[in-house]
Amino acid sequence: MLKEFRSFIARGNVLDLAVGVIIGASFGTITKSLTDDLIMPVIGAIFGGFDFSSYFIRLGDVPANYTGSLSNYAALKAAGVPLFGYGEFITVVINFVILAFMVFLLVRFVNRAIAVVEKEKAEGTAAPAPDPEDIKLLREIRDALVNRPAA
Structure with a gap:
C-alpha cells in the first residue's frame, strides 16, 4: 500500500494539483486585497458608505452587557x-467574480500559448517542399562536371 501511495504522489497530476492549490491560495489573497482595498471602497463611496462590507440588518436583540x-x-x-x-455577502460575490474573471484570462492566455506552440510544432514537422526544376538541373550539371574525366 505504501508503494502504491508513493507512485500516486509521484504522478505529475498530483504535484501539479498541489502547486495549483498553493498558487490559488496566494491568488485568492491578492484578489481579496484587490476587492477589499481598492474596489469596494470605490463602490462604497458611490453608494454612500466607505465600508460596504459592514452593511447589515440586525435580526435580534443586542445582549444587555454589550458595550460596543x-x-x-x-x-x-x-x-x-x-x-x-448583505454587505459582506456582496463583497464575497464581487471577490468571486473578480477571481473567476482572472482565472478565465489566465486559462485563455495559456490556451492561446499552447495553440501557438502546437502550430509552430506542426509547421516545423511538415515535409520540405520539393526542389524546383532549375535547382535539379543545376545539380545535374554540377554532378556531371564533377564526374567528368580530367583532360
Missing part, C-alpha cells in the same frame, strides 16, 4: 447578535 457600537458589524457578530450581513 451598534453599527460595528464585526463586534455585533462577535457578541452573538443575529445579523443579516
